[in-house]
Amino acid sequence: MTYRLDQQPLEWIDRGRTVTFSFEGKSLSGFAGDSISSALMASGHSLLGRSFKYHRPRGALTLANHDVNALFQSAHATNIRGDVEPLTEGIELKACNVNGSLANDRDRFIGLFARFMPVGFYYKAFHRPKKLFPFWERKIREKAGLGRVNTDWTEQRTPKRYDFCELLVVGAGASGMQAALTAAEAGADVVLVDENPHIGGSLDYQLANEPAATGVRAALKDKVRNHANIRLFEQHYAAGWYTDHYIPLVGPKGITKLRAEGMICATGVMEQTAVFRNNDLPGVMMASAAQRLISRYAVSPGHRAVVLCANDEGYRAALDLMEAGIELAAVVDLESTPQRGSWAQQVTDKGVPVYRGCGIYAAQGSRHLQSVQVAAFNGKDCDPSELTAIDCDLLLMSVGWAPASQLLYQAKGKLGYDDTLQQILPRELPAGIHACGRVNGAFTLEQRLADGKRAARAALAELRGELHAESQTLHRDRQAHSHPWPIVSHPAGKNFVDMDEDLQLKDLVNAAKEGFDNIELIKRFSTIGMGPSQGKHSNMNGIRILAAIRGQSIDKTGSTTARPMFHPIPVSALAGRRFRPERRTPMQEWHEAHGARMMEAGHWQRPEYYGQPEEREQAILREAQAVRSGLGLIDVSTLGKIEVLGPDASRLLDAVYTMKMSTIRQGMTRYALLVDDSGVIIDDGIAARLGEDRFYVSATTSHAAATFRILSQTVMDLGLDVRLVNLTDSLAAMNLAGPLSRELLKTLTDVDLSEESFPYLGIREGTMCGAKVRLIRVGFVGELGYEIHAPAHKSMEIWHTLMRAGARYNIRPFGVEAQRVLRLEKGHVIVGQDTDGLTNPFEANMPWAVPLKSKSWFTGKPSLALLKERCQRRLTGFMLPQGYSGERIKECHLVIKDGDIAGRVTSIAYSPALGRYIGLAMLDLPLANEAKTLHVRVDSGSLVAMSPCKTPFYDADGKRQTADLTEVA
Amino acid sequence: MKLLDCPLIGRRPISEFDYVGEVRKPPVDCDTETWAGFVFNRQGAPSVLRERWYHRPTGYWFILDRDTLTDEVKAIVDHREVRYDIPA
Known part of the structure; x- marks a missing residue:
């Protein structure tokens, strides 16, 4: 460990705990608390990565989570940022973006061709001839990108937490700690967040050796850590600002979604590079990077240094180098007549040569910095006529700062360039947003502390609705810390x-x-x-x-x-568990116990069919046949069920639905079709009249909530005297269907079921199993049938009773699939399956549901009046020849005419009643009226012929659903 | 995620609400162009829009004046102010 320094007063490393790791197969060691880069540099590795495009050697630049040329790859992760990622025991690391080894990257020669790859090169070079592009694309993709993703990954879940506070302070440097403390002492509930593993910010590296900071540092840290009103989030960063101060704090163990009432940005500044030839050589780094290396990790960044500066901070860094025992060859100051403070004086006093009004014309070296060329700098460029070469292996750049103002911009703050500080500074910040410290232009320690207090007072006053008069510019420095043009050209x-x-x-x-x-x-x-x-x-x-x-x-x-x-x-920090409420009908357990395969329908689970998956088709067939020949029972509790009460009830339904509901006779129902303003079908159901001012409406499973919302909006918009009650959950429903349904039901209810007193489309209220029920004569599946709507808590008992009593009629529960087959035989449309987001009732073959003449208004009427004569498609029935056994036609297969798309299949199923495949297709006009044969393109691409026909396919007169089986027979 | 300040139920996250769009009254007895404009066009430029928001847990309708640029709720409007009639 040739580069490890003696113990530093504030170092993060724990010298008692050695951590071993390997890099490119070579075993190395560092200390707990080291970052990957610091451990490598302590072991003498200054070459940490290769650049993205030219594969140039790169080293540490910032040590502040911005070193994207020093990315590493482990077995599990890629693009690991070595400058901040803590070293872990046994980790095996490789460099990213390297072909071969880091030192002998085979792609390093790409840099030699740099002059043939100007800016915009990729956009211009490879698109002609067109047929070669796939070749070039493959080549470019091989070279582009950084690390390789391990596709053999294991699922990782990180916890999500939610938290709240009055005031969030981002950044725990001098001004941030002071702001948090001032606010906490005034009683505010404060969260203080900092991305580093330890609080202190630049106090701990830039001012590590500054005697004036010692007392302040200890006092602030101690108070911040121990204040009851401050919650500290170390090693967390505020990832973004979202509306109403919703700020994700991202840490090693996951994400905390914080809702604050106000935010103080004490995010500081990010050091900026000087631009000169070879400013990317390993050994050239930010002054603050060297200070971080020394004071956090006790790693010496080099042996003989030159400092390029345009501010006081450069001189502070120069002093720090000397303190660490590094030889300081020279300080190069871009300004010729600078107003520098005591740090510059101390450097001069130590006899270090200071080149004023000079810049670095070029750095020299192959894999590491070996020397720099110093030349006179006039504020615009260097004069290369007279170059002074200085041997060094370390060059610090301290030429300016950019504010870490990302959160301020995201919060829609207005920032502008300040000519005094040569820095972008906040001008107008929106409500609840404050900034302090160096991001706000306060640079000296006194300014930063005062600015922190000011920001805290301002934030508190705002939270409490009080006036606050201190200007946010009050504690800004009056001299520049950034050079307006730290840029030197080179041929x-x-x-x-x-x-x-x-x-x-x-x-x-x-x-x-x-x-x-x-x-x-x-x-x-x-x-x-x-x-x-x-x-x-x-x-x-x-x-x-x-x-x-x-x-x-x-x-x-x-x-x-x-x-x-x-x-x-x-x-993994963003991916959440999928919270999906699942709604269960009272009969769901019964369905599952009786072999139902469940399917999703909106939020609900519904039985698709009852039976083994391998017998799916037979099961559906058996269920459909049971309904046609005897008795079936289906759970339809998922339907929307809405009670409409009040003097304006019929006015409401007339306004919302296409058909006239005010003329429904008491005890009767009517088909209820809902369209939007453009005339597109959005839902259907039935409307039943229970009394003069009392209706009961149903809606489809997935649209029930939206239908209720539309009804309630209309009540409000028209100022109607109507009360709506959503009974979707409190009532369950089942449909008892089949020619024997009356015979079974009449033994179980007090309602008179005779055809005369309870006709088709009627609704009756009565009792079953001691519960109040509503019975509705419906015809969706095309047989005599009764929908039974009952209180949810009694519905299971009714279901059981029907199943038990129906046993002698071979009653069979049926699922959604059988219901789809049965309704298709009747040519009934399923909204959302046979219709899409553009289908109007004329196209769905339901002109009878659009009473343009008898109603003066309903939602969508003006559109439908226009559309009636402009119909472009029509839903048409079709069938395949008896005994067809060719390739399956599926829903959404296209109808092809003369090589062009002329429609699509919306429904298709094998009809047990007809013994052949039947379906519905949305066909372009006039094809829908004229064609004798149509062709459908199936999965294999071949065309299958089918013949259009009229619907319904089954019981065209509708006799079976309106009368007794005996009468039909 | 945004919050909505409600005089009835206090501050609630926006995810509890359905956004239903600008308050618009259907034009009655108008020419085809006016009707097509009503059906297909929406006010998209930043402005203060009078909007409907539906609070799902309570079933309550809010009529808000909202600045779509700053996302600021300027006022909560009484339902009666946005009522309209349709042909009988």
């Missing part, structure tokens, strides 16, 4: 602006020259800021470059909004 290029995507200065210049000179366009064309770090260390320079090209201000140039998530988030 040989390789001066990288975006390390994620290997974008050089000339790439952005060329993109702008090609006309992509708007911030949004240049981003998409050049892909700046679109890499894994999302521009955290490249966007600011990108904006500066574009502003210079266009001769515009930074504000005018604008910036792009970084969308959530702040860091890449594992899918």
Whole structure:
């Protein structure tokens, strides 16, 4: 461990616990608390990864979760960020995006061809000739991307938590801790979140050796940890801001969805690169990265250093290097007459040469930095005529900061460029959003603490509806900490602006020259800021470059909004359990005990058929035959059941349904068809009249809630005197169907079932098994039948009674599939199966359900009046020849005429009554009226002939459902 | 996820509500173009829209004036204000 330093006062590592791991098969060790990168660097590995496009050697850059060129791969995970991911015992690591080994990456020569791969290269080069594109695409895909995903993954579930607080403070640095403390002391319920494993922020690395920070640090940390009103979320990051302060906090064990009433962003700033030739060599890093390495991990970033700076922080970093025993060769200050503070004075006092008004023209070295060329810098560019070479293996960049303002942008805050600080700062923040500390331009420790207190007071005043007059600009610094142009051109290029995507200065210049000179366009064309770090260390320079090209201000140039998530988030943290309420009818247990195969119908489970899956077709056939020849019983409790009461009840139903409901006689029912404003069918059911002001309406299983909503909306819109009661859950229902149904039922109820007193489509109230029931003569399956609606708690008893008493008639329970066959034989439409989101009643062959003349208004009437003569399709019956045994026709197969689509099959089933396949198809007009033979394209692609026919297929006169079996026979 | 401040039931998450769209009255006795406009066109530009929201757990209808740009609820409107008549 040649690079490990002596104990640092605030180090995160636990020297008592050695962690062994391997990298590219080589066994190494670090300490508990190390990150992958720090452990590798402590072992002398400065080369940590290869760049995305040119496979250039890359090392540590930020140590702040932005090092996307130092990505690793383990057996289970890919694209692991080595700069922050804690080292774990025994982990076997490889580098990502490497062909061969990291040191001898076979793709490293790609960089030699860089000049043939200008910006936009991929968009331009491979699309001609067209037939070669699949070849190129395969080649590009092999090279593109980073790590390899392990597709042999195991399911991981992480818990989701929900939490609430008054005030969320994001970032536990100096200003964040102070803001949390001030708010907590005033009684607020505070959550403080920080992405690092320990609170302290830059106090602990940038000001680690600063005597003035020592007391403040200890006091703040102690109070924050121990305050009853502060809940601390270490190692969690606020992944995004969503409306009404809904903020996901992502941590190692999953996600906490936090609802706050207000938020203080103390998110700080992200250090930005200087742009010069070879600024990506391992050994070139942010000053703050070196400070993090030293104070958190006690790792020496190098032996002999040069610091390039444009602010006081660079001098602080220079002092820190010397404190760690690293030789400081020189400080290069971009400014010629800087106003620097005491840190600069201390550096000068130690006799370190300071090059004022100079920049780095180029860094030199092959796999690691070996020397830098210093040249005079005039604020725009370096003068290469006089170069001073300095040998060094470490170059720190301390030329400026970009605010970590992602959450502020997401919260729709307005930010703008401040010419004093040369930084983007908050201007107008929306209600409940506050910012403090360096993200708000407060840089000295005193400013940051004062700004934290101010933000807390402002947030509290807002929460309590009080006035607050302190300006958010009050504690901002009055000198710049960022250089407006830390960019140096070089004829040989390789001066990288975006390390994620290997974008050089000339790439952005060329993109702008090609006309992509708007911030949004240049981003998409050049892909700046679109890499894994999302521009955290490249966007600011990108904006500066574009502003210079266009001769515009930074504000005018604008910036792009970084969308959530702040860091890449594992899918397992987002994936939730599927919460799906399941509704059960009172008879469900009975169905399951009697071999029913259940199927989903909306939220409900319904019996599809009763029997073994391998006998599915026979089971359905048997059930259908039972209904036709004897007796069947089906659970229809899932139907929507709505009671409509009040003087305006019939007015409501007239307005909502197509048919006239006000003329239904008491004790009778009528088909109820619901269309929307455009005339499209959305639901059907029946409407029954129980009294002058009392109706009972049914709706389909999946549309029941929506139908109730439509009814209630109409009551409100028209100001009707109607009360609606949704009985869907409190009433169960079953349909007793078959020629013997009357004979069975008459022994079990007090209702007079004779044809004269209870005709087809009638409804009667009476009792069964001691319960109040409603009996409805329905004809959906085309036999004599009674729907029995009974209180849910009595329905099982009624079901049992019917099954027991029906045993001598060989009663059989039937499922949804048999019901579908039976209704198809009658040509009855299922809304949503035979109709789709465009089908109107004329197309569904139900013109009789649209009384355009007798009703002055109903929802959708004006549309249907227009559509009547403009019908383009019609639902038509068809059948296959008797004994057809060819390839199966399925629902949704297309009807083909002269090679073109002319319709589709909506329903098809084998009809036991007819002994052949029958179906419905939605056919284009005039084909539906004229064709004698139609062709359906089946799965294999071949065409099957079928003949259109009239519906119903079975009992066209409807005698069976209206009378006694004896009368029919 | 958004919250809706309701004078009747307090703050509730938006997932409890159905959004039913802008309050619109069907034009009666109008030409085809006006009717087609009613059926197919919606106000999409950012503005203060008067909208219906249906609270599923309580079955209560809310009529809101909402700024669709800032997502701010400006007012909760009395049902009686949006009533209309249809031809008898």
